[in-house]
Amino acid sequence: MTKFDELKERFPNLIPVQELRSNVSIVELAVQYGYELQRHKGQSRPVLEHSAYNDTIIIKNPKDPAQQVYQRAGDFADSGTIIDFIRNRLSTVFVMFNRPGDNEFKNITSVLYDYLRVDPNMVAKNRAVTAALADTGTKQQFAKELFDLRPLAPDNYLTKRNIAPETIARPEFANKVVAQVAYLNPATGHTDDYLTAKEHPERNYLKFTNVAFPYYNGLSPEVTGLELRNEKLKLHAPGSDRYSSVFVSNAPTKAQHFVVMESAIDALSHQQLRAIRGDNAFDSVYFSIGGQLTNQQVNTVTRYIGSFPKAENYSINLSFDNDTKGHRYDLQFVQQLVAAKFPMSPTVGNSHRISYVLPEDQAYRPIRDELLSKAEYFNQNVRAQIGRTDGDALGQKELQSQQIFIGFNAGQTTINIPESCAALLMVTRSLLELTGLDERIKISKSVGKDYNEDLTREIQQTGKYRYSITDETGQTLYDGNSANTLSRQMNHLKHQAESEGSTKSYTVNERQPFGFTKPQVELSIEAGKVIKATQKPEFHQQVLNERKEQKSVTTALPEKIALNPEDKPQVGKVPQPGDDNSLKPKRR
Structure with missing residues (x-):
């Protein structure tokens, strides 16, 4: 006798949901439909993977089906009871039960009823996976x-x-x-x-x-x-x-x-x-x-x-x-914030994809249609960038991996987004724009x-240079290690702004530890007139010291000997004895 037969004897009309949950373990159901236990990744919270759908789930309370919950690895929105586990996989793992015309809950219970009818020997085999797990403890x-x-x-x-x-x-x-x-x-x-x-x-x-x-x-x-x-x-x-x-x-x-x-x-x-x-x-x-x-x-x-x-x-x-994970978090956060205006339900996507079921009610149709239109425009840009891929298997694979897929199944519309920064960002910003939340919520x-x-x-x-010159916007215009050089550059900027009648502000900054800066010279010009000019004494002293060093170096250079005009050889003249030694012919 199967478990289904036992439950039908107790509940001839309808098996309560709590009984279904208590008698079907997420672990057993997952193993039945192709998930494999990854023993090396956890015992108290076992990890199961479905390679065909790139779906990894983590189980809490694996030995107590009534208290058992799951979470998809890396996606905390895809979590919950066995009901949520099936609901989020009706378009993938359990697609054979996703019958058009039936409501969602009926399709979910069909999955559970089917497993309850499985041969008891097979159930025992699946259950052995759970029995081998360590106790969860407190x-x-x-x-x-x-x-x-x-x-x-x-x-x-x-x-x-x-x-x-x-x-x-x-x-x-x-x-x-x-x-x-x-x-x-x-x-x-x-x-x-x-x-x-x-x-x-x-x-x-x-x-x-x-x-x-x-x-x-x-x-x-x-x-x-x-x-x-x-x-x-x-x-x-x-x-x-x-x-x-x-x-x-x-x-x-x-x-x-x-x-x-x-x-x-x-x-x-x-x-x-x-x-x-x-x-x-x-x-x-x-x-x-x-x-x-x-x-x-x-x-x-x-x-x-x-x-x-x-x-x-x-x-x-x-x-x-x-990175990809960060953009995925953006979408997850925004999807939850816009739920009141456009409720999307997360579902299991194909390999390296994030998937949502879009709302079908008439009230949400304008946003849904506009979102799908933006997705198609995104795909057109992807196709234009990649170009023709006729007969190019690698090109076709690249094109498929970058495009957003739209699925229609059993009266439901699903958007499947590749785990790429560009695609995730496009969908996130589109949701903010279409729901009117883009003025309040920013992606930075x-x-x-x-x-x-x-x-x-x-x-x-910035550690390479001691000084910098920035303008009124904070943009760095010049970097250098010489206070004298930057002082001259500031004079040049001052004369230029004065001649052009500009309104400008410039600052010479001295760099400090941890990236901070200390203003040394501040110059403000309004309509070509200097309205503020300050200089720190230590910077002025540094300029004087550098000029003094440069002068002493110049003085120490060997004196150049000028060549008198009459000493220069004339074109075509043959050197004669008594001429400058440098012009004497070389001995053979």
Whole structure:
């Protein structure tokens, strides 16, 4: 007798959903439909992969189907119960059950009913996979008291990432960046918590100091987790809530910008770059998601934004990394924010694709049609760039991998987006534009992979020169190591602006550690007239010193001997005895 027969005896009319969930494990169903267990990737939270669909899922509570949930690796929007697992795969793994004309839930229950009818021997074989897994155990709860947290020392890991002490001391980050001392027990080779270490001073612990960023869930002022960083460490402290908590900086009186980033180090780097370029305003709140993004974290960020006092024209800046993952987070964040105006449901895409089921109601049709039109225009540009691919297998493959696919199945429209920065950015910006949220929500990216890389490059490039000249926009016009040379260049810029009747501002900056600059000469010209001209005494003295050195070098050069006109040989004249020795014929 199959499990289906047993349940029908108990529930002759309709099997309740909770019974279906309790009797069908996500692990068993996944194995039945082609997923393979990756034992080396986890036991308490097993990992299963379907190679045909490039789909990797992680299972929580694998031995308890009633409490079992899943999450697709790298995509926290694709998670939930077995119902969600099937729903998000009706167009791929379970497409044979996606019957036109039937409602979605009926198609989902068809998958479950089919598995319940599977031969008991096959069910037992699938179930053996679950039986072999380790017990999940009890998840450790986060307790701040278990960690030795101290003020951050001036010499810390962040300085090696080019973060200046001045940046850490800014009002945004005061008390938001601390040190965490870890206690390694030499006898066991494992770290002990702070309370245990205090109780056993005789153990002669080896101490290591990490930089710690506290995380919060927005529901209480309590710390709910710690992100720990060091040269060889990048993790969250045991028990940390990674799914709904985020790092959040201190808020100004009225926030102008809300900046959402992947790491707290990026937040520090972003603010330091602003300061280097002359923007020292305390007007922003920074968030870090800790290298991942869940729907719960989106809710936490929006909850914080709603609670803070804001300027009337405030903006939300999504500043995730400038790579495929960062653009995927942009889309995931925006998809959740626009849900009230255009609800899209995530589904499983093909290999290296992000897929959504678009809403079919008439009210959403204008946005849907315009989105599909923009996708087709994007594809036309891709085809124009790649060119004709007739008979070119590699060209065809490249073309297919770059285009956005639109699918129609069982009355549903699906958009399949390649995991490329250009395609993901196009869809994200289109959603913001079509829902009218583009005035409030901005997509801003670093030049390199992330803002810490930008900061490092800025410091490395400018470290070659002691001085620079910038204009009123902050653009660097000249670099150099000679104060005298830049002083002369400033005079040239002054005369040029005066002759043209221009309105200009120029500054000679002396570069400081960590990329900061110190103004040495400031010049403001309005309509060709100098209205401000200041120079630091130390810069003036440096100019005088350089001029003195140049003069002494010139004086020390050997004196040149002038050649009298009468000493010059005449054209065609044969040298005669008594002429200058240099003109004598050479001896043979």
